[in-house]
Amino acid sequence: MTTIHEVLESWSHNMHIAEGFLPPVHAVAWTVAAAPFVLHGARSVTLAVRADPDAKLLLGASGAFCFVLSALKIPSVTGSCSHPTGAGLGAILFRPPVMAALGTVTLLFQALLLAHGGLTTLGANVFSMAVVGPWVGYGGYRLVRRLTARLPETTALGFAVFAGAALASLSTYSVTSLQLALAFPDAGSGVLGAFAKFGAIFSITQIPLAVIEGLVTVVIVRLLSTVARDELLRLAVLRSAAGGSAAPAGGRAV
Amino acid sequence: MLAIDAAAHSSPWRRVHPAVKGTLFGGLLACALVLPVWPGAALSALAALAVGFGPARVPPRAFARAAWVPLLFVLTGAVTMLVSVGGPDAVLAWAPDGWRRAAEVAGRAAAALCCQLMFAFSTPLADLLPRLARLGLPTALVETVALTYRMLFVLLDTARRIRTAQAGRLGYQTRAAWVRSLGVLGAAVFVRSFERARRMRRGLECRGYEGELTVLVDTPPVRPAALLAAALPPLSVAAAALHPGMWP
Numbered sequence: 001m002t003t004i005h006e007v008l009e010s011w012s013h014n015m016h017i018a019e020g021f022l023p024p025v026h027a028v029a030w031t032v033a034a035a036p037f038v039l040h041g042a043r044s045v046t047l048a049v050r051a052d053p054d055a056k057l058l059l060g061a062s063g064a065f066c067f068v069l070s071a072l073k074i075p076s077v078t079g080s081c082s083h084p085t086g087a088g089l090g091a092i093l094f095r096p097p098v099m100a101a102l103g104t105v106t107l108l109f110q111a112l113l114l115a116h117g118g119l120t121t122l123g124a125n126v127f128s129m130a131v132v133g134p135w136v137g138y139g140g141y142r143l144v145r146r147l148t149a150r151l152p153e154t155t156a157l158g159f160a161v162f163a164g165a166a167l168a169s170l171s172t173y174s175v176t177s178l179q180l181a182l183a184f185p186d187a188g189s190g191v192l193g194a195f196a197k198f199g200a201i202f203s204i205t206q207i208p209l210a211v212i213e214g215l216v217t218v219v220i221v222r223l224l225s226t227v228a229r230d231e232l233l234r235l236a237v238l239r240s241a242a243g244g245s246a247a248p249a250g251g252r253a254v
Numbered sequence: 255m256l257a258i259d260a261a262a263h264s265s266p267w268r269r270v271h272p273a274v275k276g277t278l279f280g281g282l283l284a285c286a287l288v289l290p291v292w293p294g295a296a297l298s299a300l301a302a303l304a305v306g307f308g309p310a311r312v313p314p315r316a317f318a319r320a321a322w323v324p325l326l327f328v329l330t331g332a333v334t335m336l337v338s339v340g341g342p343d344a345v346l347a348w349a350p351d352g353w354r355r356a357a358e359v360a361g362r363a364a365a366a367l368c369c370q371l372m373f374a375f376s377t378p379l380a381d382l383l384p385r386l387a388r389l390g391l392p393t394a395l396v397e398t399v400a401l402t403y404r405m406l407f408v409l410l411d412t413a414r415r416i417r418t419a420q421a422g423r424l425g426y427q428t429r430a431a432w433v434r435s436l437g438v439l440g441a442a443v444f445v446r447s448f449e450r451a452r453r454m455r456r457g458l459e460c461r462g463y464e465g466e467l468t469v470l471v472d473t474p475p476v477r478p479a480a481l482l483a484a485a486l487p488p489l490s491v492a493a494a495a496l497h498p499g500m501w502p
Binding site: 016017018019020021024042045046049050053054056057058059060061062063064065067068069071072073074075089093101102105109111112113114115116118119120180184186187188189192193194196197198201212215216217218219220222223224227228231 | 256258259283286287288320321323324325327328330331334335337338339340341342347349350351352355359362363364365366367369370371374379382391392394395397398399400401402403404405406408409410413429432433434436437438439440441443444445447448450451452454455458463464465467
């Protein structure tokens with residue numbers, strides 16, 4: 001018998017809007033909204049590959065890493081497990097424009113290989129998970145990085161990564177709630193009431209999950225700063241010994 | 255391999271051109287979304303299930319296992335439509351006509367999900383990816399997507415092995431240990447994915463790699479008769495659903 005845990009779990013570990021759940025007009029509108037970001041990301045990827053054919057292999061590996069990251073199981077507040085969005089870590093490592101492209105690929109694969117999310121709802125899911133999540137997460141990361149510039153590198157990086165990952169996760173779920181609220185406004189209180197309803201269901205699981213995802217991401221980046229220092233320097237996540245800032249490498253992933 | 259992809263590779267419809275399957279299941283999906291939910295969505299779901307479990311021989315158990323999580327999402331989402339918040343009389347009340355709206359959304363989404371899953375269960379992703387280039391996408395991008403597809407199974411297997419080893423060392427006994435183990439797992443997967451990409455590059459360079467990953471793609475011709483046959487079920491569903499006075 002399905003328990004309340006399983007119901008909450010289905011929302012927490014499959015936050016992708018299911019196939020056919022959105023009215024066609026909304027599905028098209030969100031696809032149009034996500035399209036410029038995805039096209040920009042696809043252009044970044046294409047330019048990176050044309051400039052350096054070896055980048056293709058590393059970008060392929062990055063895409064596969066994003067997919068595997070979203071398949072990892074993290075402990076959920078309901079006692080079962082959930083999956084991280086990976087939007088924050090992806091944005092910190094590869095930058096939001098590239099994440100828009102890699103995230104779209106990941107979501108397409110999830111729809112066709114795992115039945116998580118749909119094809120007609122791909123645009124809506126891309127907008128929340130591959131556009132808003134990475135941009136908000138990356139914004140939070142950069143802001144905290146700037147605010148903690150005087151702290152030691154490891155501490156500053158830890159705070160910034162936590163903020164980036166947790167904010168990316170929370171913003172993803174907030175946008176999904178908004179998408180559902182716009183599609184199905186409440187009979188009495190309209191979009192605002194519907195947003196409160198969907199948000200209330202998500203918040204039971206998603207706020208603790210965002211914190212856990214933030215902590216897991218801090219552990220990942222701390223380990224990477226030891227065992228894969230060269231990669232993080234190349235991706236401009238770590239400041240170079242010469243004191244250079246973590247400036248994005250022109251939106252390039254590798 | 256993942257269950258859906260494994261079933262797609264062993265499907266008797268593996269050799270059927272993706273355009274034919276796309277016409278069939280895509281057409282039914284469009285019917286489920288656009289036609290009145292009764293009988294349009296119901297007929298679309300029935301047609302997709304009949305074709306999927308019939309000639310396409312989709313394994314029912316694997317189908318049920320793949321469908322239950324999105325179906326729970328649909329049902330939970332539909333339940334929220336039963337209630338209304340912030341009304342003048344009570345903070346929480348039954349929504350007028352809420353059950354009808356919930357049933358409509360759930361029915362439509364369940365039918366659409368059946369169509370999507372039947373397509374996924376009969377069409378391997380490997381057959382779709384090379385055709386993306388014909389849609390006008392840049393070759394470099396399509397090759398990157400194809401590389402992601404090829405690498406993800408190896409990486410998923412790597413992640414599974416690391417997790418088993420961690421669990422064997424009681425790495426998931428407490429919540430704190432879970433977070434630590436998962437962090438280690440994520441970092442290991444990142445390092446191995448980049449290392450694998452580098453090794454692949456070295457291997458390709460030894461074979462004369464110059465930036466183009468050319469692979470042979472099995473391209474069965476699209477027969478107009480097959481396309482027409484695939485379009486018949488959606489057209490029949492549309493005709494039946496739009497025929498007035500035929501349904502209660």
